[in-house]
Amino acid sequence: MQELRLIWRNGKLVDWKEATTHVLTHALHYGTAVFEGIRCYKTQKGPAIFRLKEHVRRLFDSAHIIKMSIPYTPQEIEEAIVETVRANEVEECYIRPVVFRGYGEMGVDPSRCEVDCAIAAWCWGAYMGDKALKEGIRAKISSYVRIYANSGSPRAKTSANYLNSALAKLEAKELGYDEAILLDAHGFVAEGSGENIFYVKDGVLYTPHPYSILLGITRDTVMRLAEDLGIPVRETLCTRDDLYLADEAFFTGTAAEITPIVEIDGRRIGEGKPGPVTRRLQEVFFRVVRGDEEKYEHWLTYVNP
Secondary structure (H helix, E strand, O other), X not given: OEOOOEEEEOOEEEEHHHOOOOOOOHHHHHOOEEEOOEEEEEEOOEEEEEOHHHHHHHHHHHHHHOOOOOOOOXXXXXXXXXXXXXXXXXXXXXXEEEEEEOOOOOOOOOOOOXXXXXXXXXXXXXXXXXXXXXXXXXEEEEEEXXXXXXXXXXXXXXXXXXXXXXXXXXXXXXXXXXXXXEEOOOOOEEEEOOOEEEEEEOOEEEEEOHHHOOOOHHHHHHHHHHHHOOOOEEEEOOOHHHHHOOOEEEEEEOOOEEEEEEEEOOEEOOOOOOOHHHHHHHHHHHHHHOOOOHHHHHHEEEOOO
8 A cells, every 4th residue: 555644533634653553442353433435537627536426425425324423524524634635745646535433341242342444545456466357367256255234234235244345355366266246135136346347138228126236436437427428227136147148248446447247157248358338338438537538527616626
């Protein structure tokens, strides 16, 4: 990780190395934290944060789901995110706001622990590498099942949920694949370890029904762009066979952006290379986040307006 200079911590900017917390912090032991991943892109008007309001709204929604009250308003968090990027003087970066139950009491009950907030940013290129964006990746259906709606909170972006993701990712990597695909408790396709998933069949763009997935901001972006491009979009229950027989497939996420999938479980997807729909969506997406599509400029928050 490329360390920058400053991290926002509970209302003020502190030196990167001073942004520490106690080893008995509740969230470290029990996973009582929510977070976001946001990207800031270089544009002709300077650094711009992509869909900041939507990310902050999801952060507050996640905290609400796990009964944790954030001691700041959404507007204050938005302003703190912009301040953090500006203070670190970077043109592009990945931004990580995290809200967590801090030091105070041990035991499962978090109600007596104070809520801490931090915002960090660092320079981070393509999540799985530039080659993955251009040529695609190999994915594996995981033996781990996506968190069930009544056993956790799939709609909340919590640190606890990501143990599920980490185990699936480790398994896939150990088996020689780049990424994992998790099924839900009923055997339908849910999502990747840190991404939503789409596939194309006969010119129609499909994505799993939202009941067992994290509702991704990039997922929503792709669906809107596809509709504007005249590409039919369907949310549906899909099986692993639907993926095997797809013409194209790709992951979406703030980190992953739009990453093509060219193989699943040793089965070639389509022609075994990124397809025309994936390429078209990639092209438009990167024009949007870099401020080259005026129609979508309302999705950008400029750091130095």
